């Protein structure tokens with residue numbers, strides 16, 4: 391008996407998820423590829439052997455031959471489509487962020503609580519990346535003492551389009567850091583400050599954020615979506631008795647013209663290939679057993695990232711430190 395999965399959104403991420411399901415997820419079948427563009431859905435379905443294609447995501451979620459759903463359409467579709475999955479009793483792996491704002495995340499949590507069972511896994515795949523799991527293990531194991539600071543750099547070659555703004559760098563790109571830092575440190579945020587340097591052109595400038603955690607640690611996050619040179623994520627967790635610095639997997643070093651060089655990836659897919667694979671396996675297990683992964687992010691974690699993002703947008707606009715104020719955590723997510 392295999393789990394029949396529908397992928398909604400067949401762009402960069404949806405095509406990658408379809409490949410993982412088809413090639414690397416024993417126990418799952420690629421049942422439907424759904425995209426607003428029929429042509430795009432067909433191309434991805436043909437490339438990865440999906441049984442069917444569709445353009446209406448709500449109809450796909452309700453199909454009796456679909457057991458679970460992977461949402462990889464744009465950010466603003468995530469919460470409405472997740473709500474449709476919960477209403478149809480379909481386990482759902484939704485790409486990050488759960489929603490650009492916290493109100494929609496609360497709606498998702500309320501629907502899941504009313505359904506009486508966990509159905510949502512959120513695509514914060516860095517929780518499955520070896521760099522962060524080693525940081526967390528070193529901290530939890532007492533190897534570096536109490537955590538003091540966590541440094542984070544997140545750079546993309548270029549932003550997705552001219553519509554991508556500084557506030558979107560906070561609510562979309564930085565949602566990865568908001569989540570994975572909370573996951574590693576095991577604490578929530580208290581405040582956030584955000585700043586942007588001036589660029590010489592009209593491209594979106596980097597956003598620099600500093601957060602204070604509820605436990606008194608400092609976290610800095612640089613999001614640079616027009617870094618030009620490559621996809622580059624770095625980080626270091628600093629404790630009172632040592633630090634853990636992130637390494638990026640490298641498969642070759644080039645020696646030529648008196649230089650010793652390594653290549654950068656063009657984007658995130660190669661850097662986090664193993665994390666996406668492990669995340670999707672955890673989702674398959676969750677969808678089959680009904681038991682959520684202990685590592686994966688929930689709707690509550692999506693809410694926490696959205697609250698940090700909203701406070702970050704306010705801090706960027708005002709130039710002042712903003713409080714990160716969350717509702718009490720529902721027992722359902724404990």
Ligand SMILES: NC(=O)c1ccc[n+]([C@@H]2O[C@H](COP(=O)([O-])OP(=O)(O)OC[C@H]3O[C@@H](n4cnc5c(N)ncnc54)[C@H](O)[C@@H]3O)[C@@H](O)[C@H]2O)c1
Pocket residue numbers: 398399400401402403404424425426427430445447462463464465467485486487513514515562658
């Ligand atoms: N986890 C990660 O590392 C990671 C990386 C990149 C993007 N993302 C997230 O994945 C999502 C998709 O990003 P992408 O880069 O693949 O975008 P994309 O623009 O390449 O693809 C989005 C696709 O969704 C389709 N679409 C739009 N509205 C739709 C709808 N209502 N129903 C069905 N299909 C619809 C579009 O036609 C397009 O093919 C975004 O929310 C983004 O934040 C996550």
